[in-house]
Amino acid sequence: MDMGSPSLDFAEFYRGAKDDCLFAVLVSVGDQDTAQDLVAEAFARAWASWSSVSRHPAPAAWVVRTALNAGVSRWRRRRREVPVPDLALVADWPAAGETADGSVDPRIMAALLRLPARQRQVVALRLFLDLDTECTARVLGIAPGTVQAHLGRAIAALRGDLVPTRQEESQS
């Protein structure tokens, strides 16, 4: 790593990790504008501590965790707001056919948002950020076995939620 040009290193990291981090946070918080704002803040904090974060074993996980923490802190400051995501927010996602091609499938996002918060976080880190079980456990402060249990339950719930829809699609 060229420590003589930290800004360049950071820019490279940002370009490579920003979309995955955004999606991981989006799955956790449920609102794209909020997710984008939290991830931007987290990347800004990563830049401010880049000498340390750049040596982190999983800088993208650092960003996601920081973004989620910022979301929790933001919610604490605004106690009167409903913590996101809430089932009510699922309805905010446009129905199938209302989004342009290339955007997130609203049924899949709605199914993800119906998962309990911890299961959603595990899916975000384990699947979408491609962290291993051990690293996911450390990010979330839970045991590796708990990660696997949450992931198993999440997959089962998503299967139950999405498979009938998909089968109907293929039959029509």
Place this chain on the structure above:
Amino acid sequence: MIDDELITVLLEQRGKVVMTTPVEQIINRGHAVRNRHRVHGVVAAAGAAAAAVVVTVSVALPASRPAGSHPAASHLPAGHPANLPSARLTAWTVTRLAGGSIRVTFREAADAAGLQRTLRADGVPVSVTFTGQQNPACQPYSAGTSQAFWPFGPSTGPLGGARFIANPKDAYTTPYALVIDPSALPSGAGLQISTSGTPGPTDSFQLDVSLVQASAQCTGG
């Protein structure tokens, strides 16, 4: 649909969300974050100075000392600096273990100066900063930077396997905890404890520990 297919469908969604904020805007925001950290550092230093005055007054006038002490103080040896009346014991606890090791439990990134003073009094050459910035006087101990992270822990970092620092069983859950064995530190080495994220409760920051060259300016000699 079997699970592999389901996971494939889920992963296909990943590339459909694009972060549109330009990197220049992130870096500009990063400058603001860095400046905020500096301000926090100045405020923290001023707060520490004010706390020192309070300690002096409290010791000089025992009758004005707040009634009772924090329960954590009972775990500390008599005369331990953290037992001073106004020490911020709620933020962290330093406990001497059998065999000379020292356990540090972090509940909040606060009173870095107090923690540094306490650990140094227990024989740990250490620099502690909670401003998001590391002590500029500290130099890495070796060319291969040694660093550990909480809640990630040292097993994925270069400190993995080092005898001078360890994770208790519950270290990855908040409050963070680590065990330092000062006698196992390499000759001429000290520790630098700093934070990333924001000062405050443990769910707001991550803890970084690195091995540095011991010096008067960095680890107190």
